[in-house]
Amino acid sequence: DQQVKQNSPSLSVQEGRISILNCDYTNSMFDYFLWYKKYPAEGPTFLISISSIKDKNEDGRFTVFLNKSAKHLSLHIVPSQPGDSAVYFCAARSRNAGGTSYGKLTFGQGTILTVHP
């Protein structure tokens, strides 16, 4: 049961253009969403997050949009740079799951972003 899905395994974008990475979820108990970036041979690093009470959060070149009715979020990177080439994971946190798994993140499968010079 894949509660967080990233249906695009890969995305290729030209430098300077916009990269849009998508993520869908099924669990209505998710209250917080995060994006992580992962380079080869490194652990994931936190990129940006959004609470379920918001529909947009922006941090420099990165913007995350949340559409609760569609259970969909997206990460926009503008402008894209070759250094952005990495695997991007969408993750979601459950709202107070009995107190024992508070903070537990459920990850999507990841999308490999390649930004060409």
Place this chain on the structure above:
Amino acid sequence: EAEVAQSPRYKITEKSQAVAFWCDPISGHATLYWYRQILGQGPELLVQFQDESVVDDSQLPKDRFSAERLKGVDSTLKIQPAELGDSAMYLCASSHRSSYNEQFFGPGTRLTVL
């Protein structure tokens, strides 16, 4: 800059052998997580500690996996006996007690079971 440390970075073992992974979280982080990431998939939580106590091990295969964090600082994840399907990246992460949102990940241990 403080980082989560993990060792070894790579481990090759034969099935039925025992393996152990070590994690040292960022100083002051009360919450520690062990994740398993199979190639082509996202990380999946195996076990979560709050200080020295396990607060979630619902996805930990307890017949062969064990985890401990005796003094509430560093942690060890053990597999005995290892099976072919255990080949994966094992990631450790930590976070502040009061900030469950941002988890800081270590570089991981790549396990190959032959």
